[in-house]
Amino acid sequence: MINETAYALGANRSCIRDLFEYGCQRAAIVGRENVYDYSLGNPSIPSPPAVNETICRILADTEPLAVHGYTSAVGDLSARQAIADDLNARYHAGVRPEELFLGCGAAPELVAVFRALAVPGAEILAIAPYFPEYKPFAESAGAVFKVVPPDVPGFQIDLEAVEAMLTPRTQAIIVNSPNNPSGVVYTEETLNALGALLTRKGQEYGHPIYIVADEPYRELTYGCDAPFIPNIYPNTIVCYSYSKSLSLPGERIGYVYVPRQAADSAALYAAVAGAARACGHVCAPSLWQKVIARCAHLRPDLAAYDKNRKALYEGLTEMGYEMAKPDGAFYLFIKAPGGDANEFSERAKAKDLLVVPGDGFGCPGYFRICYCVSYEMIQKSLPVFRALIENR
Numbered sequence: 001m002i003n004e005t006a007y008a009l010g011a012n013r014s015c016i017r018d019l020f021e022y023g024c025q026r027a028a029i030v031g032r033e034n035v036y037d038y039s040l041g042n043p044s045i046p047s048p049p050a051v052n053e054t055i056c057r058i059l060a061d062t063e064p065l066a067v068h069g070y071t072s073a074v075g076d077l078s079a080r081q082a083i084a085d086d087l088n089a090r091y092h093a094g095v096r097p098e099e100l101f102l103g104c105g106a107a108p109e110l111v112a113v114f115r116a117l118a119v120p121g122a123e124i125l126a127i128a129p130y131f132p133e134y135k136p137f138a139e140s141a142g143a144v145f146k147v148v149p150p151d152v153p154g155f156q157i158d159l160e161a162v163e164a165m166l167t168p169r170t171q172a173i174i175v176n177s178p179n180n181p182s183g184v185v186y187t188e189e190t191l192n193a194l195g196a197l198l199t200r201k202g203q204e205y206g207h208p209i210y211i212v213a214d215e216p217y218r219e220l221t222y223g224c225d226a227p228f229i230p231n232i233y234p235n236t237i238v239c240y241s242y243s244k245s246l247s248l249p250g251e252r253i254g255y256v257y258v259p260r261q262a263a264d265s266a267a268l269y270a271a272v273a274g275a276a277r278a279c280g281h282v283c284a285p286s287l288w289q290k291v292i293a294r295c296a297h298l299r300p301d302l303a304a305y306d307k308n309r310k311a312l313y314e315g316l317t318e319m320g321y322e323m324a325k326p327d328g329a330f331y332l333f334i335k336a337p338g339g340d341a342n343e344f345s346e347r348a349k350a351k352d353l354l355v356v357p358g359d360g361f362g363c364p365g366y367f368r369i370c371y372c373v374s375y376e377m378i379q380k381s382l383p384v385f386r387a388l389i390e391n392r
C-alpha cells in the first residue's frame, strides 16, 4: 500500500511545472527563441564572481575530508558567525550564531518550522497571494492551512481580514516579502500594524502568534529596502535562502533564525532542529557552508532584473494591464484582461507566451509572470501582450 497523500502530491504536477514542460516541448518544435516562457522563477543573473572564486580557493586550500565531511547538524560555527555579523552590520539586530540553524534552503526550513509549531489543532495562516507550496508544507506538518484574502489592488496586508481569521488555535502567520507572486514589498507601516495586531491577539489568547518570515527575496529590491521583521515584531522566525540572493537555487543552502527575544526561543530552536532531524536533515551542504562563511556579505547585481522589471511594468501598464507596483523579487502579478486568468493563460499559450494563472497562489483573476528572462525575450513578447489585450 502507498500513502495516498504522498501519492497525490507526487502524481499531480504543479501548473507551473506543466507550463514549463510545455514550453520545452514547444521550443523543440518552433525554436527556443520563439517561446516566451515567463513560468519559472529560476535566477537569470550569475552568482557574484567571488562565489566561484571562493569555491576554487576552498578546494585548493582545504584538506578534502574537511571540505566534504559532515558538520554539526545546526551548521558550522564559522558560517553562522558570518551570517550573524552580516545581519548585525545591516540591521543592528544583535544576532548570535546560536540563534541560527543552517538549512537546505527556504523550502525544508519552512517545513521544519511548521512542524515545530504544529501542536494539535494548530492553524497556520498565509496571506494571498502566496507561494503555493505553503499548503502542502503546512498540511503535511499536521496544521490547518488558512488563507487570508488578498488586499487588492496594492497587495499589502488586509489587517481586518487577518483579524477575522485569527483564532485561539492560530500558531503562525507566514509573511513573504518581497512577495512571490506579487513582487510587492510590505511597508514598515503595514508590518508595524500587523505586529501590533498579533501582540494584542497573542495577549488575548495567552500564547504567542509567530510570524514566519519567508525571505528568499530579501535583497531583491529596487529603490526600497525590505524591513527586517524581527526588528519590528520579536516573535518572528526567519527562513532565509541564498537561492535567489546569490543565484544558487540548486545548491540548497540557507538558514533559520530564531531570535532569542522570541517567546520560548530556546524550546523553539530545539524543536526546529528536532523537526528537521525527523525529516532526515543531517547537515546543510558542507562545501556551501564554507562558501557562506566567506560570502555572506555579498549582494547580487540587480541591474539586469531591474531593466527587465522596468521594461515590463512600463510597457504593460501603457497597454492597459493593471498590477501592483513591483518593488521586489522578480515577479509581476497582473490582473487578467476580461477577468478570467485561466482563459487568458490559454489564449497566451496559443501564441507561445507562457504565464501562470493566479488560482494556485490563492488569487484567481490574476496571472504571474517571472521576469528572470532575457531582455530580448521581453522585447519580442511585448507585441504578443498587446495583441492579447487588444483582441479580447
Ligand code: PLP
Pocket (backbone or CB within 6 Å): 041, 104, 105, 106, 107, 108, 131, 176, 180, 214, 216, 240, 241, 242, 243, 249, 254
Ligand atoms: N518561498 C518562496 C516565496 C519562494 O518563491 C521559494 C522558491 O521559489 C521558496 C520559498 C523556496 O526556495 P528555496 O530554493 O530556498 O527552497
